[in-house]
Amino acid sequence: xxxxxxxxxxxxxxxxWYKNAPKSEMQTGIxxxxxxxxxxxxxxxxxxxxxxxxxAFFEPEPAAVLNDTLxxxxxxxLGLLIWLIVLLIRDPKGNLRAALFKxxxx
Amino acid sequence: xxxxxxTVVEAIATTIATKAVEKRERKLQKKENAETGASxxxxxxxxxxxxxxxxxxxxxxxxxxxxxxxxxxWHGEIVPYFPFLTAASNPEDAAEMLREMGTVGVSMALxxxxxxxxxxxxxxxxxxxxxxxxKSETEEPVK
Numbered sequence: 001x002x003x004x005x006x007x008x009x010x011x012x013x014x015x016x017w018y019k020n021a022p023k024s025e026m027q028t029g030i031x032x033x034x035x036x037x038x039x040x041x042x043x044x045x046x047x048x049x050x051x052x053x054x055x056a057f058f059e060p061e062p063a064a065v066l067n068d069t070l071x072x073x074x075x076x077x078l079g080l081l082i083w084l085i086v087l088l089i090r091d092p093k094g095n096l097r098a099a100l101f102k103x104x105x106x
Numbered sequence: 107x108x109x110x111x112x113t114v115v116e117a118i119a120t121t122i123a124t125k126a127v128e129k130r131e132r133k134l135q136k137k138e139n140a141e142t143g144a145s146x147x148x149x150x151x152x153x154x155x156x157x158x159x160x161x162x163x164x165x166x167x168x169x170x171x172x173x174x175x176x177x178x179x180w181h182g183e184i185v186p187y188f189p190f191l192t193a194a195s196n197p198e199d200a201a202e203m204l205r206e207m208g209t210v211g212v213s214m215a216l217x218x219x220x221x222x223x224x225x226x227x228x229x230x231x232x233x234x235x236x237x238x239x240x241k242s243e244t245e246e247p248v249k
Binding site: 002006030033034035036037038039040041042043044045047048071074075078079082 | 177
């Protein structure tokens with residue numbers, strides 16, 4: 001489930017990036033790389049797990065599915081958080097600087 | 107157990123390499139600009155700098171490693187105190203951890219690198235195509 005959720009996040013972020021390309025004001029490219037990197041790594045993890053468990057890999061316990069789903073959602077949230085921090089630090093639109101500057105003036 | 111540490115090590119190495127390549131590219135660009143008098147190198151028009159391509163790999167490695175580290179934290183395999191990895195606390199688990207790093211971890215690093223090489227290959231073809239198209243556009247049409 002973690003792999004599947006991250007894969008969906010990677011696909012969605014890539015579609016969003018492509019829709020806005022070549023502009024990169026929202027730096028969605030970063031999000032794509034994060035999720036694709038994690039998807040590839042979890043794919044390897046899944047292959048090794050399948051090699052170990054065989055067909056049982058596709059019949060997980062409901063509790064394990066729930067835990068994996070929560071983990072997947074939490075991983076997606078962490079990816080978004082990393083992206084948000086990078087976005088605010090880089091501040092490509094200058095909105096944060098403008099807001100801070102305005103605040104200082106007041 | 108600690109498979110993500112392999113990708114972290116690769117990420118550190120590629121980040122250092124990116125910085126070095128970036129520095130060299132800036133030097134070369136300055137030299138080229140001084141020779142031609144142009145502000146942007148002609149060759150740069152259809153060429154993505156290698157440092158930018160390396161940054162794609164860095165982002166995949168760092169991003170993937172961060173989410174994987176989080177997974178290990180979630181499963182209690184990483185702890186905020188020494189030795190940080192629970193598997194490292196006893197020799198039996200440590201051996202298993204090293205085995206996993208050598209198999210799963212190395213495979214992860216290899217797959218990410220292979221996918222990146224594929225992306226670099228495709229973009230190289232796109233660069234060639236764009237340069238060719240631009241060249242044919244600027245050439246006089248044959249009468």
